Amino acid sequence: MWRKTQVIGITALVWLIALFVGLDVPAQTSGTLDSGQQFDVSQAFGPGDVKEGYESVDYETQSRSLLSRRGIKQDLIKIVENPPLGLPPVEFPADNPITRAKIDLGRLLFFDRRLSINNTVSCANCHIAEQGFTNNEISTAVGVEGRIVIRNAPTLYNVAYLQHIFLDGREISLENQVWQPITARNEMAAPSIGYVINKIKRISDYDGLFEAAFEGRSADIATIGYALASYQRTLLSADSPFDRWYFGGNEDAVNESVKRGFAVFAGKGQCSVCHQINNDHALFIDHQFHNTGLGYAVSTGKTPTQIKKKTRVQLAPGVFVDMPNETIQSVSRVESFNDLGLYRVTENPADRWKFRTQTLRNVALTAPYMHNGQFATLREVIDFYDQGGIPNELLSPFIRPLGLTESEKIDLEAFLESLTGQNVPQIVADAFAAQIGELSKDDPNWAHQNTLGF
Template identity: 55%
Template sequence: MKRIFAAAAVVLLSTLGAAHEPLPPGYGELGYALPAPGSYRLPPLGRAADGEVLDTRGETRSLGALLDGRVTVLSFIYQSCHDTSGCPLATTVLHRIRQDTAREPELAERLRLISLSFDPDRDTPEHMAHLAHNFRFVEGGSDWLFLTTASQEKLQPILDAYGQAMMRERGPDGEETGDLAHVLRVFLIDSERRIRNIYSPSFLHPDLVLNDVRTLFAEAGPDPAHAPAHTAHAATAGPGDDKTGYERPDYRTRSLSLAVRRGRPMDLLANLQDPPLGLPPVPVPADAPVTQKTVAIGRKLFFDRRLSLNGTFSCAMCHIPEQGFASNELKTAVGIEGRTVRRNAPGLFNAAYSAPLFHDGRETRLEHQVWEPLLAANEMGNPSIASVVEKVRRLPDYRGLFEDAFGRGPDMETIGQALASYERTLNCGDSPFDRWYYGGEPSAIGDAVERGFAVFMGKGGCVGCHLIGPEHALFTDGRLHNTGIGYAASMAREPTTRRIQVAPGVALDVAAALIGKVSEAPPSDLGRYEITRDPDDRWKYKTPGLRNLTLTAPYMHDGSIATLAEVVAFYDGGGVENPLLDPSIRRLDLSAREQTDLVAFLEALTGRCDDLVADAFAAPVGDASADDPPWWE
């Protein structure tokens, strides 16, 4: 073979050693001490994309399937690259990682290395097999896959999704030289297919990468496959109880039982007083000050099942911390005794900034809002304010808490203030977008995100309703709009059958009449009209903020859209035509690439929320018992 990338690491290093230009740090010793693994956090930076690739035997594989279940280091290379800060560096670093993991079999089994060519015209499966053979002299170590694609058309969506821009260089005569111009990026991807770090040449070093890998393992706990059968492993789960692929028969859950999760309390008040990058100061009413004590009571109430009529249902059962304080399981929420709730449970991250409240904007303060689910017959089912107040008054573990925090016992006002205090601390920003736009970090996002931002601000017109300010962004105008979603639901004809998914990859077509016999009829929903009785307000719903969207699927007020790609496609098509359609809703005619880029931008709005979730896992859970005093005596 004429084009060998550096047949083996020894040849590669000797070649580079002769170069006159300074070598990147990854070729030598790191030169500084690293923090202990697990002593720092690696926030999710977005979803790792799927794509159709070829292995060294020429067989078609799913890149997403290769990423599932293992921590992965993914690099994009091409064999004829001669830039010492490019592909040779990535391959050298992966080779050294494989050497190091050969001495740690348990680490090696949980880590995968992938080198994917972005020159499929030259890097055929045969060429990639030859390259893989050159690095097989290391015994053991992490699995290292060398992949390519069937064509540039198959490769391009993958490059776009990972922000990997490249172009073919040309000589003085204008003819292509065969070389590619690109900027090296190596991706660290966790076992749930979330990107957790992106390394540039200045920071790509095997010791640093392995330290980050060990940090991810410390976060997830020991590998269940190697844990003793009688020992439950502990884990701190982050936000996003990911259900990606649930429709496939090969779906494997990544959820952890409550019994094996460990919490980690955080300073919630500090998260209110010094909100994360990208968020403005938190508005706190003068008559409802937030203190450590009021937050602690509100946190306790939020997870207390005893606040429902029959002691089985807490606020956290619709607003699930690891699911973005929303519910990824259901289009619309389910309340006490399985009762139907007609709207999607909104996420509570950054609820402090939300006004008005509810999808129809019927409340203006969190202190007031919290009472509606407590009293709704189809949510927590309490018959009256007094029933809740008296229940809290009589529970021994609340004795003295309200008096200490508020100067008086539980009542309608102090219970509302306590729950609102906790909700005002659930502020999650410092997303990749924030670090790029407000923090001045050019490498915080990739090219696809930057292009998506341009679509958001320009051709897409999204910024008209999802506002961005010079110092912070809430991505909402706080107004209500008719996009046609509610209209379509109101006017839709009842189908004769409905497809019901009963297990991963298993769905049944069930007669709608049969479903109707055993279920409650779907309630009508006219949106803002139900509050104002103004006919022009039919099917208007509040503009949601766009932060942390990757954690809070499904989308829209009724949970009718499952993915961000489908949301973008809905708006690209101009919503659903109806007489009251908001004039800002129009056809966009975005290209496929523009839609993909826009999704990449929306994914880059997910902030660093892990600590809030870990704190929620550390909160006490109030469960009903036979010793609880009844509120009515």
């Protein structure tokens, strides 16, 4: 619970500071997507969703920017069948070849809150499209009724290439993986797989869709997994400035700072040992698990002060304040999570505090970082690895002090920022066009008519 209480305490503390010191909150507005096949989000708003008469004229909230948000449906099958520059071909399971019907059905399921026990949480609540298919606003995920998840929500970009799903690697199939968050008590909390299947069968939005996508087969444990996996496999993003320079041969695609940063990445920084680059593509992963010391530090009761002196707190989108950890702790109830990582799967003591290497593609979009969202900025991550992680008996041999200079750190961060895929706006626009599944009073699953939903 300590992260939840931290967020509450930090928010209250920082806004009090802002009131006393007269902190100016800069404006941030979201751009409007180009017109095309559009879905007007404002039409889905209900009473209380739009607040008129805000006193501040310097800051436009993200909820207001939703009024101008437009979705443009993309032909996602073209992306997955012809991946962007820098990515290898996608391998499809023999029992789940990719089709447009499956992708469209999977998208509908991904954004449907009715898959959760109380119809409030969808996959997209934790994997937010415009936030890198993760959640930039909280360190660890939050499920139904505010239940705390002990890990940061990992990005879904390029999840098609993972050999191990989840940060502890407990699943190897996207088709099977989808059921774990749906039935996890602290996530979507559906009581059983059968409960979800019967619930979906009662929703008119899905009438005929499963049968059309799966040759007459209705919703079941397999077809729901096939559909959700098919949509997630299309979330491919590359053709970044780095790709156009490194794989495309365009010397003007990146500046000199990025090139120097890549030299640090592949050389002195030894980052590419785990975040690997191949001759014709780069996933920036090694499909392995490593102990950086962070999990050890949290599990053994080290405070954030012993890991770093300040934490960057987000007041509002684009507005950050660096707060001393001593101040944060003074208003927080600290309770450590003993997350043993890969050990939870293997029960091998040597696997304690090991977590899967995460991709660096689109890393500038996927803060906060590490398995528990410990660090808010790329610079904090660089500093952590530069110091050699947190020493412990099982520390990965690849983690050691680096002795990077200030200029090398700046260049390394510039390189990491060059890994943002060119097609991100298109994938986000497609997500904005998705139908949001919500319970209505004419739905046969309406709680007052049938509590169990069967």
